[in-house]
Amino acid sequence: MKSEDLLRSVIEVEAPWQVVKVRDDLGKRQVDVWIAQQTGRSGWFFGSKATVPQDREQVWRHINLGNSRCLIHAVPPPKAAGEAPLWCGDGDLPFTRAMSRQIASMLLEGIKFQSICSILDVTVADLWKFKHSLDSGKAGLSSAPPPPPAAAAPSTRVPEADDPVWEKLLDGSTNIDIRVLSLKLLLTKLREQMRVITDAEVRVLKAYELQRYFVRYEQMLNHELGQLGR
């Protein structure tokens, strides 16, 4: 396989899109990739006439290529063009959809922000911007992979993360008497976020967040857990 084909395959660039330029000298351990639509010629790589109009170009952080950061430069496809490619970002989000999915998976696993920043070499500011967009319902994770099965300890009284009880608590269809201040405040915040979040996968993320709190403070939550029907 030619190196050009390998890069196209790794980034999952498919027709009518093509990689039109690659640079590895714009930052330390950084690969910048420009992607544009074909303009009728058969050439797929570098030699094509296709270019990325600079005035409308956006840049998103993509999944790392080995130890190198990967930045995608492109003009977002119009929404009417169907589901956007994974190498493309949504709105003002700093990440491509593929990168967003990777980060969402890590958040679901309960990996700390700082660890995510360190593992993926992303900035805290970008990660916060991303999470804020999710929490405020301004962005979603549609077509994200299903969350991994929760590994609840066998002895725990806390329902598993995919138990419907969490969504019911979050949407207010289930109410319980809460004695712990931090849970009162957390649930209020999450309910307010759920009110504006329509994306199914982000709602799952919120359920995982609430379940993690219960796992962490199980010994303090006897009164509350007793009302969850377990």
Place this chain on the structure above:
Amino acid sequence: MNTNEGLMPVGRAADLIRAGKYLSIGGDEQALRQLPAGNWIGGTIPYFMANDGGKISRDQVFVHEIKGFSAPPIMRLYDADGLPQLCRNAPENGFTILIIPAFSECHGSFAENAPNYEDMYMKPVVGWISGIHLDDLGKVSPKVVLGTTGEFSEQHAVAMDVPLPPNKFARVDIINLFRPGTGDTITFAETGFSVGACQINGKQANLADYLIGNSTDTRLPLVADYCGAMINVSIKGIDANARRVDFYAPVFPGLDYKIAAPVNDYLGSFQAALPKIDSGISFSCNCILNFLYSGLEGKRTANVTGPMTFGEIGYQLLNQTLVYLTIEG
């Protein structure tokens, strides 16, 4: 009562610092400046609830001794940019005491953004907003102190991260005597310390006009129900010309606020609201507005003592609320 805690002369506090104790200290700036460097954090305030009642003192300091930790607590200053890392830096099991100077950038930033900090509500945070004697308004600024270096700051927050052994856990709770009154429901479209536009029972209105028109007692806070926790937003003032109401904490969208019902007997109500606490209170503070509005000078609020502050921190910024920390397990 632990003799290492409570309102005490500066000399006694200095002895505790020199003995290597880990302390959280509130006091007037001139009193705090007499203390030696050591394992302590502090904030300026001359109002206290002492064992023998509410007091105003410029030459005594209020000391909470921090005990039971599994490793030496870590003390540090935060600027407004670093403050969102507060909970991430906190120990996995333990608690953080946070003091923020009133009117600082950290104060505003924490008030508006703390609910969205990483790990907020996952790790206990308790603390207060430092202030000044009301006679000194406009003359001096509230400050915090990092005792390890002796640095005073009117712009930074100071924090002490206290790790606990695995068999112990910290619990932050509040006593708020205010309950939503039976009046109108007030909602806001945006987060803010200052508000004009709002909705009253779902209809567009101006809050300043509403409060003035109804001759509302502005000593009563707005109260919102956070899944059973009554959270106050105290009214700082009304600018009738600007048709604007200023608060001591921000209001948030998505919450239903009501003007609080009056509390006629603060001390009696407080006594009735105080739960039985077997493990003892490790830290507590109350609000200067409760001190002033309820006339607490010389009066005791049971055995719950501490600084009377310009804002309380129980995870997020609170107003007119007693906050306390217990260590359980």
